[in-house]
Amino acid sequence: FxxxxxxxxxxxxxxxxxxxxxxxxxxxxxxxxxxxxxxxxxxxxxxxxxxxxxxxxxxxxxxxxxxxxxxxxxxxxxxxxxxxxxxxxxxxxxxxxxxxxxxxxxxxxxxxxxxxxxxxxxxxxxxxxxxxxxxLDKPVRSSIIRQHLRDGDVAEAAALLGRAYSVTGRIVEGDKRGRQLGVPTANLAVDPVFLLPGDGVYATHVHVLDGPAAGAYAGATNIGVRPTVDGLHHRVETHLLDYTPVTHAEELYGAGMRLDFVARLRGEKRFGSLDELVAQIHQDIEQARALFAAEP
The missing domain is CATH 3.40.50.620 (HUPs)
Known part of the structure; x- marks a missing residue:
């Protein structure tokens, strides 16, 4: 099951x-x-x-x-x-x-x-x-869903699941690279026993499960090694759209968070400069906003 x-x-x-x-x-x-x-x-x-x-x-x-x-x-x-x-x-x-x-x-x-x-x-x-x-004339099997997820096709996986695929973990302190670039992110620690979608950028529904910022948000999530920055560690980083800290900038640390994957925006890629990376991140965010605005 x-x-x-x-x-x-x-x-x-x-x-x-x-x-x-x-x-x-x-x-x-x-x-x-x-x-x-x-x-x-x-x-x-x-x-x-x-x-x-x-x-x-x-x-x-x-x-x-x-x-x-x-x-x-x-x-x-x-x-x-x-x-x-x-x-x-x-x-x-x-x-x-x-x-x-x-x-x-x-x-x-x-x-x-x-x-x-x-x-x-x-x-x-x-x-x-x-x-x-x-x-829709396609067999429904866990093995097929896993392959869709590895391929980053979260929409097809959701069709077979009957709901969006989700992962849950705890928010941990990162290197604050996103904050330095003007796009702060919540870094999610996920037990490696759970399958993550393939590396790339996704529009996600974000659920902060506890703490002062508990609630539902729209998000843009990157899964991968950040090849433009360091390319060393696999990370799950989410920018919460329109999130403003309730108490202080570190209030998310230690909170539980669930990500519901809505759509894949693009694959992970290496950019020629940090300026190019930041420009693409803002495009990703706007694309995610457009997707959420079109939801019923």
Missing amino acids: DGMHRGHQALLATVMATARRQDHARAGLMTFDPHPLAVLRPDFPHQILMSPTERMELAATLGMDLGVIQPFDHALSQLSAEEFLHLLVEQLGVAGLVVGPDFALGRNRAGTLPVLSELAGAMGLSLTVVAPVNW
């Missing part, structure tokens, strides 16, 4: 409809933490789209009754499909499963749909398979 995209939402809608038809049944979601690939393929770096907690929060807003974040480790990965189903029944009282067409359960993904159908029948569980979801 990483990303909670339109395909996942179709699954949840089926779960809720199934539960509502039964007396005393509740619609529940289980997700793993960490992602199974982090355990099964530790040599293969795998970045996620949403934290398990964020998945549960979104599921609740969609109408799910309960959520379970199941710790995933090597021991759990070795359970057979039958053993895992018994675990679900004994610990959670599961009465039925709703799964996607490529779902498999248990050690080595041996619990394919035919196997699950047989096991569910023997255990008195219902099994519902939800058809693949397409959006």
Whole structure:
């Protein structure tokens, strides 16, 4: 359920409809933490789209009754499909499963749909398979969304997610280079487990989550290494449009911040001088303003 995209939402809608038809049944979601690939393929770096907690929060807003974040480790990965189903029944009282067409359960993904159908029948569980979801004739998959994000195509990713892609972190003190150039920025520290869109400049909806400046803003966000300035460290820097400090210039430090990516304005590039860079930044800001002004 990483990303909670339109395909996942179709699954949840089926779960809720199934539960509502039964007396005393509740619609529940289980997700793993960490992602199974982090355990099964530790040599293969795998970045996620949403934290398990964020998945549960979104599921609740969609109408799910309960959520379970199941710790995933090597021991759990070795359970057979039958053993895992018994675990679900004994610990959670599961009465039925709703799964996607490529779902498999248990050690080595041996619990394919035919196997699950047989096991569910023997255990008195219902099994519902939800058809693949397409959006505008395009398949909806987390892997496809990840590739769109790596390519910087946040608009296409948003279409498949059903909402803007977002990242959350804490604002940290930077080198104040933006302030020196007349365009101050908030530097966001993001856990490297989360996938960032490809390097470039983006129009973003900015949500400062706490502190004296808490609120919603429009923003222009740069992701990259700032090749014109130093080109050494990967950064996420956001200029908040029309933001005026409430107390003092450093009031944002330590505040939580969420960025919702609206559109990619351009790729990252090296400029011949700081004057050229500043001129382009102001063009980026005006382009972001125009995008936000055109929003319904």
